[in-house]
Amino acid sequence: MEILDWDRLRKVASDTRTHAYVPYSSFAVGAAILDEDGKIFSGCNVENASYGLTNCAERTAVFNMVSSGGRKIRALAVVAGSPRAISPCGACRQVLAEFAHPDTPVFLSNLDGDTIETTIGQLLPYGFSGDDMDR
Secondary structure, three states: OOOOHHHHHHHHHHHOOOOEEEEOEEEEEEEEEEOOOEEEEEEEOOOOOOHHHOOHHHHHHHHHHHHHOOEEEEEEEEEEEOOOOOOOOOOHHHHHHHHOOOOEEEEEEOOOOOEEEEEEHHHOOOOOOHHHOOO
């Protein structure tokens, strides 16, 4: 993945973060996915007074990709206003793994530009997949 793509993904994630609905935590997160066709899909977190119904930015981005016909994540960027580079929660890691290869690059960042480059497989080692199910 070229550095230009990362810059673009990070900007889309950062811009989308500003649309987050976070009246309870005030913790806005943005995510951007580059799919197999080179299209970018974004998402922000959307909170709910019933916390269990909150949706994270990463899953929102995946659902946007899928609802538009995308099926494979080529790269992901996540940005939040945190002291260190932010990482997806466990539920998001599982959803991301459903649509990505273990070696898919992931860029985790904060607003200061602190960044960790990792992969889906490093975020979710030994993840559960459709291959684990009886067919």
